[in-house]
Amino acid sequence: MPKVRKPKSGWPRLPKPRRFRKAIRKTGLPPCPECHSYSMKRDELRSEMYCTKCGRTL
Numbered sequence: 139m140p141k142v143r144k145p146k147s148g149w150p151r152l153p154k155p156r157r158f159r160k161a162i163r164k165t166g167l168p169p170c171p172e173c174h175s176y177s178m179k180r181d182e183l184r185s186e187m188y189c190t191k192c193g194r195t196l
């Protein structure tokens with residue numbers, strides 16, 4: 139093993155591969171089973187989710 143001097147600036151860091159985030163974004167809600175769009179919203183009052191596109195509730 140050849141001895142390698144550590145550069146003054148430090149070892150070069152390899153850029154970590156950025157993984158694309160899943161389609162579940164800020165909301166963390168699953169897609170609508172009816173229209174498959176990520177427009178589900180949570181109804182706080184009834185503690186259930188509803189779709190803003192087709193109006194389906196879960």
Ligand SMILES: [Zn+2]
Nearest residue numbers: 170173189192
């Ligand atoms: Zn829907």
